Amino acid sequence: xxxxxxxxxxxxxxxxxxxxxxxxxxxxxxxxxxxxxxxxxxxxxxxxxxxxxxxxxxxxxxxxxxxxxxxxxxxxxxxxxxxxxxxxxxxxxxxxxxxxxxxxxxxxxxxxxxxxxxxxxxxxxxxxxxxxxxxxxxxxxxxxxxxxxxxxxxxxxxxxxxxxxxxxxxxxxxxxxxxxxxxxxxxxxxxxxxxxxxxxxxxxxxxxxxxxxxxxxxxxxxxxxxxxxxxxxxxxxxxxxxxxxxxxxxxxxxxxxxxxxx
Amino acid sequence: xxxxxxxxxxxxxxxxxxxxxxxxxxxxxxxxxxxxxxxxxxxxxxxxxxxxxxxxxxxxxxxxxxxxxxxxxxxxxxxxxxxxxxxxxxxxxxxxxxxxxxxxxxxxxxxxxxxxxxxxxxxxxxxxxxxxxxxxxxxxxxxxxxxxxxxxxxxxxxxxxxxxxxxxxxxxxxxxxxxxxxxxxxxxxxxxxxxxxxxxxxxxxxxxxxxxxxxxxxxxxxxxxxxxxxxxxxxxxxxxxxxxxxxxxxxxxxxxxxxxxxxxxxxxxxxxxxxxxxxxxxxxxxxxxxxxxxxxxxxxxxxxxxxxx
Numbered sequence: 001x002x003x004x005x006x007x008x009x010x011x012x013x014x015x016x017x018x019x020x021x022x023x024x025x026x027x028x029x030x031x032x033x034x035x036x037x038x039x040x041x042x043x044x045x046x047x048x049x050x051x052x053x054x055x056x057x058x059x060x061x062x063x064x065x066x067x068x069x070x071x072x073x074x075x076x077x078x079x080x081x082x083x084x085x086x087x088x089x090x091x092x093x094x095x096x097x098x099x100x101x102x103x104x105x106x107x108x109x110x111x112x113x114x115x116x117x118x119x120x121x122x123x124x125x126x127x128x129x130x131x132x133x134x135x136x137x138x139x140x141x142x143x144x145x146x147x148x149x150x151x152x153x154x155x156x157x158x159x160x161x162x163x164x165x166x167x168x169x170x171x172x173x174x175x176x177x178x179x180x181x182x183x184x185x186x187x188x189x190x191x192x193x194x195x196x197x198x199x200x201x202x203x204x205x206x207x208x209x210x211x212x213x214x215x216x217x218x219x220x221x222x223x224x225x226x227x228x229x230x231x232x233x234x235x236x237x238x239x240x241x242x243x244x245x246x247x248x249x250x251x252x253x254x255x256x257x258x259x260x261x262x
Numbered sequence: 263x264x265x266x267x268x269x270x271x272x273x274x275x276x277x278x279x280x281x282x283x284x285x286x287x288x289x290x291x292x293x294x295x296x297x298x299x300x301x302x303x304x305x306x307x308x309x310x311x312x313x314x315x316x317x318x319x320x321x322x323x324x325x326x327x328x329x330x331x332x333x334x335x336x337x338x339x340x341x342x343x344x345x346x347x348x349x350x351x352x353x354x355x356x357x358x359x360x361x362x363x364x365x366x367x368x369x370x371x372x373x374x375x376x377x378x379x380x381x382x383x384x385x386x387x388x389x390x391x392x393x394x395x396x397x398x399x400x401x402x403x404x405x406x407x408x409x410x411x412x413x414x415x416x417x418x419x420x421x422x423x424x425x426x427x428x429x430x431x432x433x434x435x436x437x438x439x440x441x442x443x444x445x446x447x448x449x450x451x452x453x454x455x456x457x458x459x460x461x462x463x464x465x466x467x468x469x470x471x472x473x474x475x476x477x478x479x480x481x482x483x484x485x486x487x488x489x490x491x492x493x494x495x496x497x498x499x500x501x502x503x504x505x506x507x508x509x510x511x512x513x514x515x516x517x518x519x520x521x522x523x524x525x526x527x528x529x530x531x532x533x534x535x536x537x538x539x540x541x542x543x544x545x546x547x548x549x550x551x552x553x554x555x556x557x558x559x560x561x562x563x564x565x566x567x568x569x570x571x
Contacts, residue, residue, distance in 0.1 A: 058457060080453070080457050084456070084457060085459055092454065096453060097451070097454065098446065098447045098449075098454065098455075099450055099451075100446065101450065106447075109443055109458055109460065112459055113459040115440045122441050129440070172458060
């Protein structure tokens with residue numbers, strides 16, 4: 001756990017990313033970087049390419065052009081598995097939890113990559129497999145405490161209200177102990193109270209665990225409050241990049257986003 | 263009373279055999295969301311392999327002990343099922359990640375025909391027998407309670423026991439191990455499972471292997487009862503109503519569904535049959551499945567699927 005929050009060097013560098021679906025250009029030559037321990041937001045009006053950007057980083061989409069440098073490693077072709085292995089965790093806009101499983105089991109799945117016991121050992125509940133299971137379980141309980149969801153540990157997630165499901169989704173990503181955490185509209189569809197809770201958790205994760213966070217958000221107020229730096233996209237192009245204040249004062253941004261929709 | 267009990271027990275044991283095939287469906291559906299039409303073909307393929315290997319092994323090794331031949335044949339057939347699982351993942355499933363359910367269903371239909379053809383190509387298309395030394399003669403039990411006792415088919419009894427053990431082991435595996443959890447996760451959501459680093463390809467090989475082993479056990483038991491021939495592939499069709507009844511996503515459901523259908527078939531045949539001219543056994547299961555589809559489409563134990571609109 002980190003006490004001091006010091007923004008470090010560039011950890012994730014996106015260079016010249018272009019992505020198209022058939023003739024539709026979702027992203028055009030976008031470059032920006034993310035520094036260690038910071039909270040970096042990607043904003044933009046509907047259809048600006050925010051989600052596409054996140055999906056490129058997490059390996060769901062493969063850009064036609066550009067490269068991703070993560071921790072000094074170059075990825076021309078990222079995929080979901082490679083991303084997870086490299087330490088990139090994500091949450092989903094339309095919650096993609098394992099609905100039939102309990103909260104505890106859902107978060108436990110986040111530990112999959114760290115489990116070393118082989119199938120045979122697991123099948124016979126052999127010493128190493130059992131010890132490993134218990135150790136991971138302890139870590140997962142910490143996360144459950146952190147997110148204040150002890151009371152629903154055993155509940156199947158399908159039965160939980162939306163706000164709590166979002167929290168479990170965050171928990172599963174945290175269980176991976178990621179180096180970088182991608183949040184896809186973490187506050188979409190929440191009421192004010194839930195939004196405040198979620199903001200607090202995001203800040204706490206960043207502050208206490210030192211996790212670097214990249215988030216997409218619609219809610220301008222929240223973004224400006226919690227982010228260190230903001231990238232603004234519009235029609236798949238980058239139109240602004242900088243501190244919240246600088247972005248807010250950028251005339252292009254005001255015209256494209258703030259001016260148009262607020 | 264004794265006759266009723268006898269019918270009931272006969273039904274329960276027949277039901278266990280349906281469950282054995284139904285579990286294969288459930289396993290694959292849980293882990294990949296695919297309704298695997300090839301399950302029957304896998305049973306046939308496994309039974310063919312078992313029957314022929316046990317025939318060939320004495321010739322290859324010069325050891326004539328049937329126990330040895332059967333054990334070696336079982337291992338070889340198990341390896342064949344592993345190879346089949348691996349090939350299916352490699353050649354078919356890998357290329358169909360995140361596709362519609364209907365696409366995958368059609369793919370398994372293709373796999374079914376391929377397996378039937380290749381199986382009979384390699385192992386021949388005659389009628390073969392599997393003899394793993396299951397006792398054939400029936401026994402009478404509870405002779406001091408009922409006059410004449412209750413007739414029990416020993417072979418069915420042992421088969422039911424094996425099925426029950428297999429199910430117990432599978433349930434524990436799914437609920438208690440990390441791999442079991444990963445399997446359930448993949449079943450729920452492919453994309454989310456990938457994003458947390460669950461290797462989809464490995465999981466699929468594992469689950470098709472497990473389904474292959476279940477098919478092998480079912481193939482041996484059904485094969486030693488009915489003989490190994492092409493019609494074994496249609497045993498799967500008998501298990502279809504079982505999974506509808508029990509729920510496609512539930513291993514215990516496959517058992518309970520199998521038992522209900524086994525008992526229902528036998529009891530209705532014996533007690534209702536005479537009034538309608540018999541033959542109930544043939545359609546009873548499908549009728550029951552139809553009723554379930556109308557009133558409880560998720561089955562007895564299946565997960566209710568609720569989509570956010």
